[in-house]
Amino acid sequence: MNILYLPGNSVVNKDEAYSIKSHLEAKGHKVTVFEWTHWGDENIQWNLNYEIEKIKALNLSTYDILIGKSIGSFVSSKLVSDSLIDPKRVILLGLPLDSALVDISDYSNCIDKMGTNIVIIQNTKDPYGPLEDVNSLIKDKTGVKLVLKEASTHIYNYPEDILNALM
Numbered sequence: 823m824n825i826l827y828l829p830g831n832s833v834v835n836k837d838e839a840y841s842i843k844s845h846l847e848a849k850g851h852k853v854t855v856f857e858w859t860h861w862g863d864e865n866i867q868w869n870l871n872y873e874i875e876k877i878k879a880l881n882l883s884t885y886d887i888l889i890g891k892s893i894g895s896f897v898s899s900k901l902v903s904d905s906l907i908d909p910k911r912v913i914l915l916g917l918p919l920d921s922a923l924v925d926i927s928d929y930s931n932c933i934d935k936m937g938t939n940i941v942i943i944q945n946t947k948d949p950y951g952p953l954e955d956v957n958s959l960i961k962d963k964t965g966v967k968l969v970l971k972e973a974s975t976h977i978y979n980y981p982e983d984i985l986n987a988l989m
Contacts, residue, residue: 823988825853826885826907828877828894830916830976831868833861835891838979842889845981851887851988854880856894873897874906882907887988891915891978892950896924899932911939913987915978918950919959929959938965941987947974 825846829839836857843853856877860866874897882901888909890898895914901907912932918924933940944956953970960966969983 823851823886823910824884825851825887825889826877826880826882826909827853827855828888828890828897829855829858830892830894831858833864836861838977839891841979842981842984846984849985854885856880868893870897870900874900877901878906886910887913889913889915889984892918892976893921893924896921896928899928900925902935903928903931909939911941911988912936913984914940914942915944915980915984916948916951916976917942917944917956917959918976919955920950920952926959930963933960933963933966938967940965941967941969943969943971943978943980943983943987945971945973945975945978948976949974950976 827839829835839855843855846853858873860868886909888898888907895917898912902912944951946953
């Protein structure tokens with residue numbers, strides 16, 4: 823499968839993204855890790871519209887799977903919500919629902935569009951995405967698969983869970 827991976831906002835997410843890429847590619851998948859503009863220059867502020875324009879230049883129709891971690895999960899949801907990409911499956915890692923950068927309605931719209939083809943992997947005590955908020959987001963949504971991981975971090979280096987979510 824051809825996978826687009828949108829990592830977390832901070833450059834510390836880069837190693838995690840490439841670790842997951844390595845695991846998935848070892849299983850025969852092709853993975854593109856999108857690198858946020860500010861990763862190359864810490865003086866640049868993250869800009870949603872600018873990043874979406876850069877992502878749109880990737881020929882989004884070639885991707886079967888969309889994976890987003892943290893702010894990447896929000897951007898993934900926005901891309902689906904705005905009909906900019908139509909993947910077979912969306913995997914969201916670590917929803918940062920308490921961030922001022924995200925719009926909950928984009929998550930909701932994405933979940934509605936993807937139906938049973940969406941998997942959310944969430945740490946039970948993620949400091950940026952309280953489990954209660956995730957449960958509230960999906961409570962009236964049918965078919966969403968929620969995979970809970972016992973952890974109190976915002977680290978989502980779970981290649982085996984991601985591989986399982988591809989099935």
